[in-house]
Amino acid sequence: MYARDRFNYNPAAVKEKKVLKTTQCGELGSANNGQTVQLAGWVNRRRDHGNLIFVDLRDRSGIVQIVFNPEIHPSPHKLAESVRNEWVLQVSGQVTPRSADTVNSNMSTGAIEIAATELVVLNESKTPPFYINEESDVDELLRMRYRYLDLRRPSMRDMLQTRHKAVKYIRDFLDARGFLDVETPILIKSTPEGARDYLVPSRLYPGKFYALPQSPQQLKQLLMAAGVEKYYQIAKCFRDEDPRGDRQPEFTQLDLEMSFVDEDDILDLIESLYTELFETFAPDRVILQKPFPRISFNEAMQRFGTDRPDIRYGMEMSDLAGLVENTDFQVFQTAINSGGIVKGFSAPGLAEMPRRQLDDLVEFAKGAGAQGLVYIALASDASSIDDLTQDHIKSPVAKFLSVDAVKAIAHKTGANPGDLLLIVAGPSKSTNTALDALRRELAERLHLADPNVLAFMFVVDWPLFIWNEEESRWDSPHHPFTAPQAGHEQDLESDPGAAMSRAYDLVCNGLEAGGGSIRIHQRDLQNRVFQILGYTKEQTEARFKQILDAFDYGTPPHGGIATGIERLMMLLLNNDSIREVIAFPKTQSFIDPLFEAPDFVEEDQLRELSVRVLE
Numbered sequence: 001m002y003a004r005d006r007f008n009y010n011p012a013a014v015k016e017k018k019v020l021k022t023t024q025c026g027e028l029g030s031a032n033n034g035q036t037v038q039l040a041g042w043v044n045r046r047r048d049h050g051n052l053i054f055v056d057l058r059d060r061s062g063i064v065q066i067v068f069n070p071e072i073h074p075s076p077h078k079l080a081e082s083v084r085n086e087w088v089l090q091v092s093g094q095v096t097p098r099s100a101d102t103v104n105s106n107m108s109t110g111a112i113e114i115a116a117t118e119l120v121v122l123n124e125s126k127t128p129p130f131y132i133n134e135e136s137d138v139d140e141l142l143r144m145r146y147r148y149l150d151l152r153r154p155s156m157r158d159m160l161q162t163r164h165k166a167v168k169y170i171r172d173f174l175d176a177r178g179f180l181d182v183e184t185p186i187l188i189k190s191t192p193e194g195a196r197d198y199l200v201p202s203r204l205y206p207g208k209f210y211a212l213p214q215s216p217q218q219l220k221q222l223l224m225a226a227g228v229e230k231y232y233q234i235a236k237c238f239r240d241e242d243p244r245g246d247r248q249p250e251f252t253q254l255d256l257e258m259s260f261v262d263e264d265d266i267l268d269l270i271e272s273l274y275t276e277l278f279e280t281f282a283p284d285r286v287i288l289q290k291p292f293p294r295i296s297f298n299e300a301m302q303r304f305g306t307d308r309p310d311i312r313y314g315m316e317m318s319d320l321a322g323l324v325e326n327t328d329f330q331v332f333q334t335a336i337n338s339g340g341i342v343k344g345f346s347a348p349g350l351a352e353m354p355r356r357q358l359d360d361l362v363e364f365a366k367g368a369g370a371q372g373l374v375y376i377a378l379a380s381d382a383s384s385i386d387d388l389t390q391d392h393i394k395s396p397v398a399k400f401l402s403v404d405a406v407k408a409i410a411h412k413t414g415a416n417p418g419d420l421l422l423i424v425a426g427p428s429k430s431t432n433t434a435l436d437a438l439r440r441e442l443a444e445r446l447h448l449a450d451p452n453v454l455a456f457m458f459v460v461d462w463p464l465f466i467w468n469e470e471e472s473r474w475d476s477p478h479h480p481f482t483a484p485q486a487g488h489e490q491d492l493e494s495d496p497g498a499a500m501s502r503a504y505d506l507v508c509n510g511l512e513a514g515g516g517s518i519r520i521h522q523r524d525l526q527n528r529v530f531q532i533l534g535y536t537k538e539q540t541e542a543r544f545k546q547i548l549d550a551f552d553y554g555t556p557p558h559g560g561i562a563t564g565i566e567r568l569m570m571l572l573l574n575n576d577s578i579r580e581v582i583a584f585p586k587t588q589s590f591i592d593p594l595f596e597a598p599d600f601v602e603e604d605q606l607r608e609l610s611v612r613v614l615e
């Protein structure tokens with residue numbers, strides 16, 4: 001039986017049903033003068049002037065002022081005396097122009113007000129734990145505990161609206177280009193995306209588990225095998241990683257895949273989409289370079305020490321090994337002799353940095369993984385780098401470096417008198433990581449990154465494998481389905497480190513905004529990659545049978561990309577917290593303070609799942 005039968009569904013009665021609301025508060029203006037309207041919303045503020053009571057009524061569209069006049073309509077006025085902030089009201093009344101001296105030009109509805117004739121209290125409210133009618137700083141945990149109140153605040157409402165519109169824009173954009181939106185399951189099997197899986201115990205098959213998708217990677221490839229040709233999805237991804245900064249255990253991706261394409265097809269599509277999105281939703285921001293520059297992974301690492309450089313500012317890094325290999329400074333020698341690197345950059349105008357701050361900088365670099373940090377201040381009173389003398393050079397290691405060596409370093413890093421040279425020596429990975437952190441930190445302190453600029457770029461030409469020092473094995477920088485570049489297939493086994501891949505990342509302002517690749521679509525090649533990554537035949541069979549089998553049945557060449565919707569929103573809204581662009585986020589420690597999840601469950605539930613919790 002349908003619900004409508006149970007409730008004596010009567011279409012005629014529905015048509016005649018009295019609506020609670022005829023008009024949105026924020027849409028009213030002088031054009032509506034004289035109209036009778038019925039509004040419904042929340043009390044944003046109430047002012048009792050003894051004689052007249054003013055209520056600012058708020059709904060999703062905005063705020064309008066209601067006036068209760070005891071002389072004309074005594075009973076609604078009486079009731080209005082009792083209402084408080086955040087009560088839910090239904091108000092009928094007439095749109096009337098405000099007198100010239102009471103027009104409020106700060107409000108979009110400030111030229112009119114509603115002379116109330118009827119008032120119904122639809123619900124009351126306790127005093128909220130924080131102001132909703134003010135954009136004041138509120139403890140984030142409290143906001144998350146009462147997220148439904150937090151989301152009433154205009155800035156959060158605007159965020160929800162922009163996110164909705166941006167996602168709709170993406171859907172329309174891809175629909176116009178022939179993409180199919182296909183939903184893929186949430187209960188699947190483990191997928192290698194570099195993180196731990198969230199597991200879901202199966203009640204029906206004791207001891208067996210589903211995994212939540214880290215991404216729909218294999219599913220979208222199987223859709224290519226299915227002949228879908230152009231797929232996209234606004235997909236939820238789940239990754240059980242350690243909490244850190246702006247991570248969330250679940251997040252959303254624009255996930256897409258295409259058949260019969262090469263790198264340019266995917267990158268051109270994403271470039272058009274992102275350009276249009278930013279021109280539409282952030283028209284005041286400037287895209288630094290169009291077309292988006294493409295730089296290789298190696299170049300990014302050399303110049304910026306990272307695969308997601310922020311190119312809104314300089315402080316590019318230089319390899320200094322050749323310049324310091326003959327100096328007396330032991331730290332440089334040791335690094336070079338043990339296969340490490342010596343790299344540095346020049347921080348503009350920081351030569352006068354006080355000793356204590358310099359010590360802090362050294363500690364910062366160590367915290368970021370450096371063994372140490374060498375700084376050399378170049379006095380600003382030198383007329384040029386070529387005129388530097390020993391007196392112009394301030395550094396704890398000055399006695400180990402000749403003036404000529406310092407001049408050479410200054411030239412190589414593009415330093416000027418008044419700048420501070422910063423140099424790190426050690427193993428390449430940790431040295432690059434530390435220098436990248438240092439460069440970002442200084443850019444922030446010196447306000448070098450223009451928030452209005454969007455420095456998009458594609459990082460291309462990634463290695464197919466990266467050596468994992470700790471675990472002594474090869475890893476995929478992206479995932480194992482990435483295809484090698486033409487001409488690199490034959491040497492995979494003999495020299496895995498030299499194989500280049502067809503992967504790419506979209507980077508903006510130092511954030512990884514997306515990543516993808518052209519994929520492998522043949523069983524043999526895929527098996528070889530699994531083997532190099534250390535999977536046994538049995539493991540490969542157990543985990544990847546589905547996709548390897550599909551390769552046997554005419555899977556077309558294909559490739560794709562996934563970009564982060566939250567990262568997109570953070571960039572669009574110029575907000576650097578991921579939690580500000582999600583309706584119901586988890587805290588930084590992955591707790592949901594609203595539902596108080598994760599939580600314990602009943603013994604019975606565990607028993608049903610054949611699960612026992614270890615003490």
Ligand code: ASP
Pocket residue numbers: 193214215216217256478515516517560561562
């Ligand atoms: N599935 C990948 C990821 O989530 C993206 C891709 O290769 O398309 O990073």
